[in-house]
Amino acid sequence: MLACVTSCALIGLEGATIEVEVDIAPGLPKVTIVGLPDAAIREAGERVRSAIVNSGYHFPGTRLTISLAPADLRKEGPAYDLPIALAILAATRQIPSDSLNKCLVVGELGLDGSVRHIYGVLPMAALAAARGLETLYVPQSDAPEAALVEKINVLPVESLNAIVAHLSGLLPIRRFESTIGFDDETVEAPSTTDFAEIRGQEHVKRALEVAAAGGHNVLMSGPPGAGKTLLARAMPSILPRLTLSEALDITRIYSVGDLLHTSGSGLPLIRQRPFRAPHHTISHAGLVGGGRWPRPGEISLAHRGLLFLDELPEFDPRTLEVLRQPLEDHVVTISRAQGSLTFPANFMLVAALNPCPCGYYGHPTIECTCSSALIARYQHRISGPLLDRIDIHVQVPPVDFDKLTDERQGEPSKTIRARVEAARQRQTKRFQAHAHVTCNADMGVAEVREFCGVDSSGRALLKAAMRQLQLSARAYHRILKLARTVADLAASPRIETVHLAEAIQYRPRQQN
Structure with missing residues (x-):
């Protein structure tokens, strides 16, 4: 039988x-x-x-x-x-x-x-x-x-x-009718710290707004207690709302990873952009995915969301180096003897680090206790090619007493988020004919050439920046993409010199 x-x-x-x-x-x-x-x-x-x-x-x-x-x-x-x-x-x-x-x-x-x-x-x-x-x-x-x-x-x-x-036809099972709707207006921002509660650091807030508007990677450097982690954890409150297709993509990954029931929402559909913050002791397979039966890693669980790496130099350098290809291609391929599997990994990288092991190198009032050799060895734990793939490098200085005790609140996340979503809408309209591009950070060389043209004064500024900052060809294209995002936030159809100047200032002064 x-x-x-x-x-x-x-x-x-x-x-x-x-x-x-x-x-x-x-x-x-x-x-x-x-x-x-x-x-x-x-x-x-x-x-x-x-x-x-x-x-x-x-x-x-x-x-x-x-x-x-x-x-x-x-x-x-x-x-x-x-x-x-x-x-x-x-x-x-x-x-x-x-x-x-x-x-x-x-x-x-x-x-x-x-x-x-x-x-x-x-x-x-x-x-x-x-x-x-x-x-x-x-x-x-x-x-x-x-x-x-x-x-x-x-x-x-x-x-x-x-x-x-x-x-057997004795007691039919009734078809399940879904009552889950997806309305952008009803999806609330995640319960995180509001930007209005963060005192000072206005230039860092601006950098994070630009990053959220264009999907750019960010590296924050500063002494302990300056607010790097707080700023990163507040960033989900200004990210644009998910579209239905993005929500289904994320839900598929979390379903395979068996994480839907632990997501905390109680719903079968992921409605907020992921925020993943793995500890620096994470393994290679935990970060990029793997195992005998390959499963998505943290970079795939952060797809269409944010991956926060705190204390970046404390991560295993070999583990960090595997981020190079996903940051460029937005996918990660895991190869085994039985075959290869490809997982999506289109995420925003937000990283934070101290300038030295003790954390006080360059601090205005606290003396650093690290030797120059120790500082150099610590800073070189992050390779130049990886740093070159990060669009925005920003210093986070210590906050003085007057700003900490100021009762006036800053700009709320809701207001910043509205500007970010308006900029994303301009990008969505611009890339209608380019299905693989969803935001400025996704642009390839052809899209940069088509949408990121500059005038003669802008070219002169870029030429000077390339020479003085010793920028690579990758950094040149990333500056143009970043300038396009700054122009989108300003509702400008063209990239002006002032937009290029702001984008250039986010590059590091010294290349490792």
């Missing part, structure tokens, strides 16, 4: 159809699972056996062969429990075999027959819709996530008994 149920595997951020085939043949009682399963799948036999028996159905006491096809694709996770159980019930004719046509089934089984949460439901639902499958059976807790995909019937399954009753 043979039965087949369609299920799904995850390959990076994409789904792949898996045919779960069950064959029952005479012989000693034994369950054999083939098709490159991992340990969780090899243990599925005992979970499925207990779930079927405890739900009141018959489990065959003969030889049972379960094949997960295609056989050359590695499978992982407990999402195959429910399709295996249904295939066994269909093979033993306890449910109609034709009731499983044109549907996709995923879910983990408890020993009592309950259906538990699995990760990666969103790409699975997208695959079902793309393959023209009519129905998707998912755990009840994952139905809101699956329903984000249109043109597919999502049926939430609470238990093995419930889906058997549905397939």
Whole structure:
């Protein structure tokens, strides 16, 4: 007796159809699972056996062969429990075999027959819709996530008994109707520090506004306690609201990483730009992604959001160097013997560092205790090529007493955010014919040539800056992109000399 149920595997951020085939043949009682399963799948036999028996159905006491096809694709996770159980019930004719046509089934089984949460439901639902499958059976807790995909019937399954009753026509499961809307006007800014509460540092606030408006990378340098971390953590409050397509891209990554249920929003759709702040002890795989079964790293979890690296020189230099390619290409490719996977990594990098190990090199009142050799060694922990990929370098000086005790508040984040969103709207209109470009920082050489033209005085200023600051060709293009953002904030159709001057001042005075 043979039965087949369609299920799904995850390959990076994409789904792949898996045919779960069950064959029952005479012989000693034994369950054999083939098709490159991992340990969780090899243990599925005992979970499925207990779930079927405890739900009141018959489990065959003969030889049972379960094949997960295609056989050359590695499978992982407990999402195959429910399709295996249904295939066994269909093979033993306890449910109609034709009731499983044109549907996709995923879910983990408890020993009592309950259906538990699995990760990666969103790409699975997208695959079902793309393959023209009519129905998707998912755990009840994952139905809101699956329903984000249109043109597919999502049926939430609470238990093995419930889906058997549905397939037998006794008690149909009602289709899940999503009530999740996405209205830009109703998405509030994340609960973070407001820029109005930060005293002083007006030039740093301006630099962060420019960075948010164009999606540029930022490096803040200053002594301990000057406010670098506070400014970085306040930055999400001025980032532009997510579009629906961006929200779905981020949600797909968090779904595969099994982080939707820990995001804190309680919703299946990510509605705010990610803010990731990994500790400096993070591993290479934790930052860029990896593992035996590759998973997205911090740079992918920060996609369309902000990656904050505090105490930048304390990170392992070899770990930092892997950021070079993602900062340029906005994707990261993880290669293993079985193949390569590509994850999106279009993030804003915001980094903070002290000028020396003690933190007080160049401080106006506190003497530095570090030797010149120690300072040089500390500063050279960050390579020149990595620094060259950061658009904005800004000094964060200590805040004096008068500014700290000033009762007057600065400009609120809401006002700054309005200017940032207006600048982003100008960029969206400008790049309508360039689908791969969403903001000024994404521009390539061709787009810079098309949209970042300057007049003769601007060219003279750039020539002098290239000579005096010893700028690379990459830095030259980044200055033009930065100047385009400054012009967008000023609602200027052209890049003026004053916009170029502000962009040039954000370059470091000395190249490492």
